[in-house]
Every structure is written in C-alpha cells, then in structure tokens.
Amino acid sequence: xxxxxxxxxxxxxxxxxxxxxxxxxxxxxxxxxxxxxxxxxxxxxxxxxxxxxxxxxxxxxxxxxxxxxxxxxxxxxxxxxxxxxxxxxxxxxxxxxxxxxxxxxxxxxxxxxxxxxxxxxxxxxxxxxxxxxxxxxxxxxxxxxxxxxxxxxxxxxxxxxxxxxxxxxxxxxxxxxxxxxxxxxxxxxxxxxxxxxxxxxxxxxxxxxxxxxxxxxxxxxxxxxxxxxxxxxxxxxxxxxxxxxxxxxxxxxxxxxxxxxxxxxxxxxxxxxxxxxxxxxxxxxxxxxxxxxxxxxxxxxxxxxxxxxxxxxxxxxxxxxxxxxxxxxxxxxxx
Amino acid sequence: xxxxxxxxxxxxxxxxxxxxxxxxxxxxxxxxxxxxxxxxxxxxxxxxxxxxxxxxxxxxxxxxxxxxxxxxxxxxxxxxxxx
Amino acid sequence: xxxxxxxxxxxxxxxxxxxxxxxxxxxxxxxxxxxxxxxxxxxxxxxxxxxxxxxxxxxxxxxxxxxxxxxxxxxxxxxxxxxxxxxxxxxxxxxxxxxxxxxxxxxxxxxxxxxxxxxxxxxxxxxxxxxxxxxxxxxxxxxxxxxxxxxxxxxxxxxxxxxxxxxxxxxxxxxxxxxxxxxxxxxxxxxxxxxxxxxxxxxxxxxxxxxxxxxxxxxxxxxxxxxxxxxxxxxxxxxxxxxxxxxxxxxxxxxxxxxxxxxxxxxxxxxxxxxxxxxxxxxxxxxxxxxxxxxxxxxxxxxxxxxxxxxxxxxxxxxxxxxxxxxxxxxxxxxxxxxxxxxxxxxxxxxxxxxxxxxx
Numbered sequence: 001x002x003x004x005x006x007x008x009x010x011x012x013x014x015x016x017x018x019x020x021x022x023x024x025x026x027x028x029x030x031x032x033x034x035x036x037x038x039x040x041x042x043x044x045x046x047x048x049x050x051x052x053x054x055x056x057x058x059x060x061x062x063x064x065x066x067x068x069x070x071x072x073x074x075x076x077x078x079x080x081x082x083x084x085x086x087x088x089x090x091x092x093x094x095x096x097x098x099x100x101x102x103x104x105x106x107x108x109x110x111x112x113x114x115x116x117x118x119x120x121x122x123x124x125x126x127x128x129x130x131x132x133x134x135x136x137x138x139x140x141x142x143x144x145x146x147x148x149x150x151x152x153x154x155x156x157x158x159x160x161x162x163x164x165x166x167x168x169x170x171x172x173x174x175x176x177x178x179x180x181x182x183x184x185x186x187x188x189x190x191x192x193x194x195x196x197x198x199x200x201x202x203x204x205x206x207x208x209x210x211x212x213x214x215x216x217x218x219x220x221x222x223x224x225x226x227x228x229x230x231x232x233x234x235x236x237x238x239x240x241x242x243x244x245x246x247x248x249x250x251x252x253x254x255x256x257x258x259x260x261x262x263x264x265x266x267x268x269x270x271x272x273x274x275x276x277x278x279x280x281x282x283x284x285x286x287x288x289x290x291x292x293x294x295x296x297x298x299x300x301x302x303x304x305x306x307x308x309x310x311x312x313x314x315x316x317x318x319x320x321x322x323x324x325x326x327x328x329x330x331x332x333x334x335x
Numbered sequence: 336x337x338x339x340x341x342x343x344x345x346x347x348x349x350x351x352x353x354x355x356x357x358x359x360x361x362x363x364x365x366x367x368x369x370x371x372x373x374x375x376x377x378x379x380x381x382x383x384x385x386x387x388x389x390x391x392x393x394x395x396x397x398x399x400x401x402x403x404x405x406x407x408x409x410x411x412x413x414x415x416x417x418x
Numbered sequence: 419x420x421x422x423x424x425x426x427x428x429x430x431x432x433x434x435x436x437x438x439x440x441x442x443x444x445x446x447x448x449x450x451x452x453x454x455x456x457x458x459x460x461x462x463x464x465x466x467x468x469x470x471x472x473x474x475x476x477x478x479x480x481x482x483x484x485x486x487x488x489x490x491x492x493x494x495x496x497x498x499x500x501x502x503x504x505x506x507x508x509x510x511x512x513x514x515x516x517x518x519x520x521x522x523x524x525x526x527x528x529x530x531x532x533x534x535x536x537x538x539x540x541x542x543x544x545x546x547x548x549x550x551x552x553x554x555x556x557x558x559x560x561x562x563x564x565x566x567x568x569x570x571x572x573x574x575x576x577x578x579x580x581x582x583x584x585x586x587x588x589x590x591x592x593x594x595x596x597x598x599x600x601x602x603x604x605x606x607x608x609x610x611x612x613x614x615x616x617x618x619x620x621x622x623x624x625x626x627x628x629x630x631x632x633x634x635x636x637x638x639x640x641x642x643x644x645x646x647x648x649x650x651x652x653x654x655x656x657x658x659x660x661x662x663x664x665x666x667x668x669x670x671x672x673x674x675x676x677x678x679x680x681x682x683x684x685x686x687x688x689x690x691x692x693x694x695x696x697x698x699x700x701x702x703x704x705x706x707x708x709x710x711x712x713x714x715x716x717x718x719x720x721x722x723x724x725x726x727x728x729x730x731x732x733x734x735x736x737x738x739x740x741x742x743x744x745x746x747x748x749x750x751x752x753x754x755x756x757x758x759x760x761x762x763x764x765x766x767x768x769x770x771x772x773x774x775x776x777x778x
Contacts, residue, residue, distance in 0.1 A: 180361070183534055185361055185362070185363050186361070186362045186363060187360060187361055187362075188357065188360050188361070188362050189359060189360015189361065190360065191360070191361075244428075250359045250360065251359055251360035251361060253359070253419075254358045254359035254360060254361045254419055255361050257358075257419065257422070258336075258358065258361060258363075258382075259534070260457075262461070313463065314463070315461070315462050315463035316426065316428060316462075317426055317428050317431040317462050317463070317464075317467075317640045318428050318431055318432055318435070318463075318467065319462050319463025319464050319465070319466045319467050319640075320463045320466040321460060321461070321462075321463035321465070321466065322775055322776060324775055337420070358419050358420075359419055366535075366537060366564070366567065368563075368564075368567035368570075368571075368680065369563045369564065369567060369674065369676055369677040369680065370674075370676060371674055371675060371676045379420070379421055381612065381615065381668055383560050383561065383564065383612060384507075384534065384535045384536065384557070384560075384561050384564050385534060385535025385536070385537050385538070385564065386535070386537075386563070386564040386567065388560060388563070388564075388612065388615050388616065388674065388677065389615045389668055389674060391421055391667055391668055392666075392667050392668070393421075393667075395666045395667035395668075396421050396424075396667040398666065398667070399425075399637075399642075399664075399665075399666060399667050400424055400425070402645070403425075403430060403434065403641050403645050404430065406434065406437060406645055406648060407430055407433030407434045407436075407437055408433065409437065
C-alpha cells in the first residue's frame, strides 16, 4: 500500500492490513495486541489523572521531530504537570485520503520510539480516513491516564507569595521552528523543536523533594505568557519575571526580532514552568539541572502580591511592563 | 542584518538584484531595488518587508554610541543641534 | 545581534534615563508617530523609566491601524470573489471593517494568505496561475517603495494575475492636520526612524518652521529613544524648534533618493481616508495610469465606499492628545480590544488599547 485510501478507515480488510502491517509492527505490546474494543488495565492505588490533547501542527515534519512524537510527549507532559506518573496512552488518528503511507510510517515509528523511551505504551487506538481535503494530512488525538501519589498536590491554587518561578530550559524553540518554516526563513544556526517527555524529571522532583513544587505548567500553544496568566488569575497573585534571566537561544531571539514576534507567546513542547517554595528553590534548580530534560533550567522570576492576577516583566534595560494574556494567534508585525 | 552574498539579476539588466543577509544564524534573501548604492559582503543592511532600505554606517553607529555615552556622563555640553 | 545589543546596554540606558530626568524641569508633551517606536517603547518597558512630567502621546504612527473601515470593506469584498487570493501583512487581518474582518471571511472560506513581503505576492501569483493575487498595499514611506518595486517587477514580468490595492500613505499630511488644530498642545515630535530613511530629515522641516514643533529623528532601541527625548527636551527648554537627527547611523538629511524615485514612478498622491481622522488631502498613494493592469481597483472593478467614522469615536481627539480614552463615549463599551473601532484601540499599543490593559 502506497497511499491511504478511504477503505483504510472503514473497518474492513484494508483497515486490518493497516493495523497489522503498520501499527502493530511498531507499537505492539500485550494490551494493544489483543485489539479489543477497550484496553482493560490493572487496578491502581492512588488517584487517577486523565488528560487529552489533539495535534494538528503544520508542517507535520519539522527540525527536531514530527507530529507523532509531539502527540506522545504532549499528553505525557499534561499528566506530569499534575505530578502524575503516566501509565498509558490512547492513539486516535484522522487521516486524509491520499496521505503517503511512507509518511504515516515515519510518524508511527516516531510514536513507537517516543513511547518506548518514555515507558508509556499505546494501549488502544482508532483510525478514521476522511476524503481528500477534509483534513490536513493527519490529525492525532492522544489521551492518557496516570496515577498521582496520595500526598501529591500540584495545582495553581497552591501558589504562594514568595514562590520562585523556574523554567526548565530555553524558551520558544518549538514555536519559532514552526513559524520560521512557514515564513521561508533559512536557518543556518541551530533551530529545532524541543519536544520531550518531562515525566521522569517531574517524578524525580516529587520523589526527592516532596512538597517543594507548588504548581507546574507546560507552556505549549500560546507560550509562557498565557500559562502564567492562568496561574496568576487562579491564585490571585502576581507573577514577576526578570527578562535577563529568561533563557532564549540567540537564533531564536534573532528570528523573533526579524518576524516581530514575542518569545513569551510562542509554543514550547519540552519545557515546564514550576512555582517552587522560596526556601526550596535552589534545591529544585540543582536537581533539574542534573537531568537531561532540565539541564538549562533557570529561576526566571517570583510570585508577589503587587498586582494580583497579572504578569509583569522587568525588562533587560531596567524598565517594567505588563505581560498580557494572549488575545489570538501571534501575527508577525509589519508596523 | 549582515550581507553574506550578493546575487546578480539573472537577466543581467539591472545589476545587483538581491542579497543573502544573516543575523545570529537566521538568513534570508532581500531585494536590493531600493538601495542608493549597492552593498558589499560584510555591510549591514536595514531590512523592511523583504527589501533593503538602507545600509547602516558603522562609522556613524560608533559615533551614535559615543554621543550617547557622552550625553549620559553629562559631558556633551547639554544642548545645541546634535548628531 | 550586532548594532542592536550595544544600543540596549542596561547601564547606558540607566544613565540616559537619569539624564532625561535631570533635564525635564516642567511638564512636557511629546508625540511619537511610528508604530515601531510604540512597540519598542512598550516591549522594553521604557514608559516606566520616563519622568512623570514627560507625557508621551501615541500619534497616528501605525499604517495598519489607520486603514479605514471603507478600505477594509473593499479588501473583504475582493476576498470574497471567486479565484482571488488576498496576500496581506499579518497585522491587517484583524482590523475591522463595517461588519467583518479578513480573518472572519477567511474562516468562511475566503483565501487570505499572510505574507512578509509584497514580493511574496508575486511568488503566490506564479504558483497559482488560475487565480488572481491581490496584495494589500498598506504602509507608510518605509513600506511603499517596496510595494512600488514589486509593481515594477510585475510589469517587467508581464504578470497578468497579480495586482495591488494601494492603500499606502505618507506621514507629513496627517501631522500637518493634527498640528493645525489650535487646541493641540504638543511641544515636540519623536520622528519616525525608518520612514526617515526614505524621506530624509528635511521632511519635518515644516513642523519646526511653520508650527514651532521641536523635532528629533529617533532610532528604535531604548538608548536611541532616550537620547532623542533628551535632545527634544533640551530644544523645548531652550525655546528652539529644530529638526535634529539622532539616528545618523541610518538616516540622512536627503533620505533615499532611489526609493523616492521608484515611488514617484509608480504612485501619485491622492486624497485618502484615515481611520479616526477622516479624509486627508494628498496623503495616499494611488497607482499611476500606466500601471493600471496591476491596480486592483481597476482590474477587479472595486468600488470603495465612503464609510463615515463610527458615531461617538473620539480617536481623532485622542490622537491629538486632547482627551483621554475614558472621555470617549464608546471606550470600553462598544470599543474594546476584542472589538476595536478606531486606530487607538486597533493598535495593540494604541493609546486606548494600552489604557485598557493597564487600568483594567
């Protein structure tokens, strides 16, 4: 089979062929193998975390990854942001008729690699095919289940005045990688998506430094500013950021300047922002920096009560300004 | 943005046509229709909407900085038509 | 980035801010008329460093934000034609017309593509031979030469599926109109950086000579703006009305003659409506007759309606610094950042949009 046809989504022989020759070849595991209507999991002790996310990124292949690993890491991270240990994922595919099977195979192979690396298998899935033009190549939905330890409470309302704001690494890498592609800018320097699963990092934090992390967010679509705005609003506190402390790669900064974009509003797919008790901040930072996922972690600000509900930026030149919640898609500016 | 390379007009009618410019690892092609004089590799261009609109004078840039420093230190006499 | 970072040195900024504080001895009102200045001042948090007696007013500096509702309506009607692809700068797609905006009609199926350069419109035309690409030619003197060069290139290539809706404008006429208002009390003008590359500093002479407004051409980095403000305040303190150039690394007195020649080849000046200010004589670029095949209005037979300014909108007065946003009857009610009426709210850093954010 060279291209995806409507038949591949109809539940008949073509669907079986696709499942057998592609999905099971890469994703096989004891639960998925049974191909029942539902995956039945072992009993768990502890609270369950449940999350879902859909992925429609264009282009589907980009420096640093593709839509497949984005879909795996993204949902794993959503679970991790509540301190959950991810157990398993579902994989829902909507394919456009005419999608080259070679492309689908690359994506499935990436999904397999990402799930194996993360230790989080795909246990159930679904595939639909829609006529040409009714979907953009491939849309993916992943849902995930995880388990949260009894004492673990990581929520926005645990944020406290004095908390330090820690970012696990450089900002806007994914968002700018996608947008420079679309703008036809040639990138001679290093510019790639940062897609990465963060549950191992978070697991280490909650195990070795229990209670130190109050709030976690992964600043995906919309970027850091909306994530912090949400926390500020939910906790009725002020997030104060120090611009010089925010890690941004020079190539990313240059691309943002050229396109008139603000890195605070661009997507990150392998980063988290943590609100940490002040007296534990140095420990948390040291632990993060000792991991692969958080090797460039930095304290970028702190929580105050000065302008409740708002995010404030202390700029690199010594000024101060508000950071608003995003009002729409970031548009490159001309004026 | 710094000029890396000048691209001549393929029809040969209009001289220098565009330039590849670069800044911190991002490069792009910009049109040279609007510049008063053709730039050389190593020059810095002001780019707007895909066109180079002027060359940045490095000499004047250093002068601008110097004047700023003098102004900040109160050394520049405090007035009169400047720059 | 070289020639950018040095001009953002925090120590230099701090010292210049202190010097500005020292020279401001009484209330002073300065207008800035450049969208890039507005954005730069905002993103670096410069306002928080300015002395209280220095009032910085946002004038009509954003070409997208002063695009009239009537023009946006024309853009929308073109977008809704079969076989038309609209190529536009990104910030235009949310500007409201009378009933709708480009992003809304895009959602309804119209083909609207965001581009970064008018030349991208030519590329689009080349790869869509069965469609007509219309580039929305919005901009001031920095952008319009590039649009003119693109029309020239289209004529060289004899492209028959590319055209431009010319809505470009020039800066001096609205400035003259604003300054003519006897109620306006502006002491000085922070002159645009990139527009001045094209026009040269001489373009502002009339403001100093005829209206006694102190002028300084300023770059965009924080140190540039602070230095220019210091120079302005000194002029004002000394009762001088001069045109000084604080951006000499890029701006000269004569400006860019090549760019102006290209403008003159393709465009001619005509009366044009400015959102919030009404029609201003000889302030807009119309495409000359010999380039009619690339003029969207002629090629697609478009009628541009005269849309009166929405009732109540006081953008004109706000742009002149005559009143504050809360004094406008529609501010915060019919006119909000999500549903803006006039340019002061359309621009995300316009006077009203900024006021709304900071005082919510």
